[in-house]
Amino acid sequence: MSLAAAPRRRVLADLVARPSDRSRALLADAALVLAGVALVALLAKVSFFIGPIPITGQTLGVIVVGAALGARRGAASLTAYLVAGLAGLPVFAGPIAGPVYVLSPSFGFILGFIPAAFVAGWFAERAWDRKPWLAFVGFVAASVIPFLIGVPYMALILAVVVGADVTLASVLDAGVWPFILPGLLKAAFAALLVPAAWALVRAVDKRKG
Numbered sequence: 001m002s003l004a005a006a007p008r009r010r011v012l013a014d015l016v017a018r019p020s021d022r023s024r025a026l027l028a029d030a031a032l033v034l035a036g037v038a039l040v041a042l043l044a045k046v047s048f049f050i051g052p053i054p055i056t057g058q059t060l061g062v063i064v065v066g067a068a069l070g071a072r073r074g075a076a077s078l079t080a081y082l083v084a085g086l087a088g089l090p091v092f093a094g095p096i097a098g099p100v101y102v103l104s105p106s107f108g109f110i111l112g113f114i115p116a117a118f119v120a121g122w123f124a125e126r127a128w129d130r131k132p133w134l135a136f137v138g139f140v141a142a143s144v145i146p147f148l149i150g151v152p153y154m155a156l157i158l159a160v161v162v163g164a165d166v167t168l169a170s171v172l173d174a175g176v177w178p179f180i181l182p183g184l185l186k187a188a189f190a191a192l193l194v195p196a197a198w199a200l201v202r203a204v205d206k207r208k209g
Contacts, residue, residue, distance in 0.1 A: 009127045011070040012197055029073060036065035036077030037084060040113070041091035049094075051174045052105040052162075053154060056093045059146065060186040062113045063139045066120030067129045067194045074117035082110055103161050105174075108153020112146030119145060129194045136191035143183045151175045 013032050018025050043057030066074030085091045088098040092110070101107055123129065123138030154175045159166040 006126050008125045011121065011124045011129070012068040012194070012201070013070060013073060015201060032069055033073055033077040033080055036061075036069055036074065036117075037081045037091070039065055040078065040081050041084075041089075044091060044093045047093040050178055052158065053109065053150070053175050053179075054093050054106070055179060055182050057186070058093065058109075058113065059116075059143055059183060060190055062117050062146075063120045063142055063187065063190040064194065066117035066142060067124040067135070067139070067190070068197075069117075069121060070125055071118045071121035074121035075114050078113045078117045082114065085110065103157060105154040105157045105162070106150065107157070109146045109150030111153070112149035115149075116142045116145040124194070130198050132191045132195050135195055136187055139187040139190050140184065143187050147176065147179070 016028065016032070018028055040058055040061035043061040046057035047054040048056075062078060065077050068074075069077060081091060085097050085101060086099055090097050092101060093106070094104075096104060101110075120139060120142040123135075123142070128134040128138040151171060155166050155171045158164040158171075158174075164170075
């Protein structure tokens with residue numbers, strides 16, 4: 001059986017008791033989505049501004065939220081995060097929020113968080129989040145996605161809005177090279193954290209049994 005055709009497995013959020021009533025179940029999902037928004041917003045404030053794009057804890061939050069909630073709820077959570085920031089709530093890394101943030105060089109990375117959370121959740125739904133080495137591979141793949149959207153967006157904003165002299169070398173220096181090692185470290189931390197949560201779940205289930 002191919003990986004794409006593998007059946008969906010439970011993610012950590014599925015272990016939360018779900019009410020049998022549909023409306024209450026939707027409320028439970030909404031609470032999980034909002035909890036994901038809060039986590040990413042909190043980690044966004046762990047930031048180091050080294051240029052137009054800061055190094056932040058956001059990617060770690062995106063990976064953990066996607067893996068814990070699953071593909072659809074994870075993507076919904078990061079969509080809600082995006083909407084909250086554009087609505088003016090201080091959830092992004094810097095002090096700027098509201099619609100004007102679309103002109104920020106880092107906005108493309110925020111857009112990329114949505115598919116990144118989906119991919120992290122997709123791997124978790126195939127049980128890649130149970131073993132650290134598999135989780136690391138899946139989480140690194142998810143971590144790459146914001147750069148596929150964010151780097152071209154950053155280059156466009158710097159060239160059109162800021163009026164900077166944009167070259168391939170300057171784009172890589174500003175939006176790629178400084179983030180490789182921190183990205184790998186965040187993926188590695190998530191690859192230890194999420195499997196550890198599963199190990200704790202198994203230990204609790206074993207004690208109950």
